[in-house]
Amino acid sequence: MNTVGTLAVGALFGLALAAPPGPMNAVIAEESVLRGWTAGAKAGLGAATADVAFFVLAYVGVVAVIESVPRLQTAMVAVGGLLMCYFAVGAVRGARASFRPTQGEDPMVDDGKGFQKALLLALTNPFQVLFWLTVGVGLLRPGELDVLAYLPVVGSELAGTLVVATGSPALIVGFFCGVGAWVTLFPAGLVVAERRIEAFSPVVAVGSAVVLAGFGVYFLVDAATTLLAW
Secondary structure (H helix, E strand, O other), X not given: OOHHHHHHHHHHHHHHHHOOOOHHHHHHHHHHHXXXXXXXXXXXXXXXXXXXHHHHHHHHOOHHHHHHOHHHHHXXXXXXXXXXXXXXXXXXHHHHHXXXXXXXXXXXXXXXXXXXXXXXXXXXXXXXXXXXXXXXXXXXXXXXXXXXXHOOOOHHHHOOOOEEEEOOHHHHHHHHHHHHHHHHHHHHHHHHHHHHOOOHHHHHHHHHHHHHXXXXXXXXXXXHHHHHHO
C-alpha cells in the first residue's frame, strides 16, 4: 500500500476509535452544547493530547511499565472512576444552568474547563490506557493491523477485510489526523443541532452526565472488585 493509502487507512482507524460513545465524547458533547464549538474542540484537544502523551510513552517503552504493575493499573481505574463521577455532577449542574433564561451570565455555562477535564479523564481512562498498552504499541512495531476488526459492534464481521502493515510513520500520522478530524467536526455538528433544536442543549448535557456516571460507577466497581480479590 502506498503512502497516501496508508495515511487514509490510519485516518479511518483514528475515526473508528474516536467516534463511539464514551466518557471522552460525553465531555466533548457537554462542552459543545453548553459553551460552543471552541469549548468542545478544546475538550477534544485535551483527549487528543493524552493520546499523544501515551504515544510518546509507548514509543520510549514506559507504557510497558504500567502493564507490568497491576496495582498501578487498578489505581488508575479507581482515579478514573472518581473523576468521571465528579464531572458527571458538573454536567448535571451545566444542564440545569442551560434551562435558565440568564444562562449567559452563569459561570457554569461561560467558564468551562473542557481541555483540563478531558485531559485528566483521558490520562486515567482505562479504555484509553488499555488501547495504548495493546493496539497502540502494535502500531509502532513492524507487523500487521486488522483495522476494521476494532470497529464497535460490526468489528467481528469485518475482520480481515482491511489489513495494513504497522510500524509506518504514515499510519501514525493518519491515525492522529483521524482523531483530529473527529474532535473538530463532532463539536461543530453538535453546535449546529443545538441552534436548531431548542431542548437539545440540556438533553445532551444530561446524557453526558449519565454516560460519565455510568462509566465512573463501572470503573469504581471494577477497582473495588480487584482490591477485594487481593
